[in-house]
Amino acid sequence: MKWISDEKLNRLRTIVNEPDFSSTKYTFVKELGRGGMGTVYLAEDRELNRLVAVKVLNTPDITDDLRRRMIREAQIIAGLEHPGIVPVHDVGTLPDNRIFYAMKFVRGLRLDEYAAQGASLRDRLRKFQAVCDTVAFAHAHGVIHRDLKPQNIMIGSFGEVLVLDWGVAKIRSEFHQSISKDPSQSVAHQTMDGTVIGTRDYMSPEQARGEIDQIDERADVYSLGAVLNFLLDDKATNTAKAICLKAMAHERESRYATAAELSADIGRLLDAEPVLAYRENAFEKVSRWVGKNRFLVLLILAYLLMRIFLIFTSRH
Amino acid sequence: MSKPLIGVILGAVLGAVDGLTSWFTPEVRNELGSIVIGSTIKGIIAGIAIGFFARKFNSLPIGILFGSIVGALLAFPIALMQGKYYFQIILPGTLVGLIVGFATQKYGTSAATAN
Numbered sequence: 001m002k003w004i005s006d007e008k009l010n011r012l013r014t015i016v017n018e019p020d021f022s023s024t025k026y027t028f029v030k031e032l033g034r035g036g037m038g039t040v041y042l043a044e045d046r047e048l049n050r051l052v053a054v055k056v057l058n059t060p061d062i063t064d065d066l067r068r069r070m071i072r073e074a075q076i077i078a079g080l081e082h083p084g085i086v087p088v089h090d091v092g093t094l095p096d097n098r099i100f101y102a103m104k105f106v107r108g109l110r111l112d113e114y115a116a117q118g119a120s121l122r123d124r125l126r127k128f129q130a131v132c133d134t135v136a137f138a139h140a141h142g143v144i145h146r147d148l149k150p151q152n153i154m155i156g157s158f159g160e161v162l163v164l165d166w167g168v169a170k171i172r173s174e175f176h177q178s179i180s181k182d183p184s185q186s187v188a189h190q191t192m193d194g195t196v197i198g199t200r201d202y203m204s205p206e207q208a209r210g211e212i213d214q215i216d217e218r219a220d221v222y223s224l225g226a227v228l229n230f231l232l233d234d235k236a237t238n239t240a241k242a243i244c245l246k247a248m249a250h251e252r253e254s255r256y257a258t259a260a261e262l263s264a265d266i267g268r269l270l271d272a273e274p275v276l277a278y279r280e281n282a283f284e285k286v287s288r289w290v291g292k293n294r295f296l297v298l299l300i301l302a303y304l305l306m307r308i309f310l311i312f313t314s315r316h
Numbered sequence: 317m318s319k320p321l322i323g324v325i326l327g328a329v330l331g332a333v334d335g336l337t338s339w340f341t342p343e344v345r346n347e348l349g350s351i352v353i354g355s356t357i358k359g360i361i362a363g364i365a366i367g368f369f370a371r372k373f374n375s376l377p378i379g380i381l382f383g384s385i386v387g388a389l390l391a392f393p394i395a396l397m398q399g400k401y402y403f404q405i406i407l408p409g410t411l412v413g414l415i416v417g418f419a420t421q422k423y424g425t426s427a428a429t430a431n
Binding site: 296299306307310 | 330337340341403404407408411412414415418419422
């Protein structure tokens with residue numbers, strides 16, 4: 001009997017796991033990541049000579065529901081044309097009957113990796129605001145992400161912010177027609193009540209209880225608050241912490257009503273303006289004003305010092 | 317707030333403060349009222365000039381430079397009339413102009429442009 005070396009065995013394993021792109025215009029390059037529903041591969045688009053990310057459904061034994069979900073995800077992303085959402089280029093079926101869709105390959109870091117690299121709090125807040133704006137755009141188009149977390153947010157090599165993984169997104173009923181014209185392909189409430197969707201540390205209480213009907217934009221606001229909490233460090237001011245607490249309020253009525261409202265408060269925080277989430281005392285108001293107008297305060301101080309100097313010298 | 321308005325308000329306030337500090341110079345203390353009025357008017361004139369300049373030229377360094385020059389130029393004749401205290405009059409005047417120049421560029425809103 002002839003033994004196969006570990007190296008050869010690993011190679012065989014890799015080949016077996018590789019998706020069969022033979023009927024498509026893509027060439028397999030490598031695996032990028034594996035999720036619950038699908039695996040994302042790096043592939044080369046031979047026609048356009050560019051790299052793309054291809055998401056392939058994990059199993060060929062798919063139910064109609066799973067197939068619908070995958071197509072629906074592609075449709076959701078394709079319907080949301082925004083710089084913060086990765087564009088979908090193509091959708092199709094592999095020879096083994098697995099559904100795939102190709103999208104732009106984003107070079108960069110995940111938000112958690114970006115934060116670990118020591119980005120300043122101000123930079124992290126700016127990126128976070130861009131995430132809020134992207135989510136607000138999706139909400140305006142009736143799409144609720146339901147799985148916002150640092151691992152689903154990418155910072156591109158030019159600083160662009162992209163929200164990924166819309167696989168468990170919910171489309172509000174009044175909007176689902178715009179996602180797909182075919183009613184059999186588009187189901188607004190695909191998830192049964194009682195099903196828990198999302199990531200434990202980032203999901204809202206109503207999501208954790210599986211109350212699907214209760215999930216609206218404020219569930220994403222809660223997740224955004226959890227992402228903000230992840231980004232804040234010891235240097236975070238009381239104001240930043242208050243924004244985080246308001247976004248993560250247990251009762252959804254107490255949260256920001258929309259991601260746009262949360263984004264606006266982050267903008268005010270960055271501009272040293274008073275925020276909705278926090279009532280400042282007089283000392284904090286003065287410190288904020290001084291912090292914002294540091295140069296003017298320094299000029300006036302310089303003027304007063306000069307005045308004192310002139311008074312002192314004129315007396316001697 | 318418009319740039320000229322910021323210039324006028326800040327020029328008047330700083331001009332008045334500038335004039336009030338002459339109280340610490342005993343030789344001119346009996347002329348305090350006229351010094352404060354003159355200094356306030358000088359501040360307002362400087363504020364108007366710097367404010368309108370800021371409306372035409374949207375640049376922080378140029379605004380600061382222009383403010384300093386206007387402050388110094390307006391203070392110079394007063395020092396000349398006094399015949400002394402050149403340093404004590406021109407230096408604060410220049411600094412007031414500098415502050416007004418900075419504030420008008422930094423905090424003033426530009427006039428809306430017609431389409």
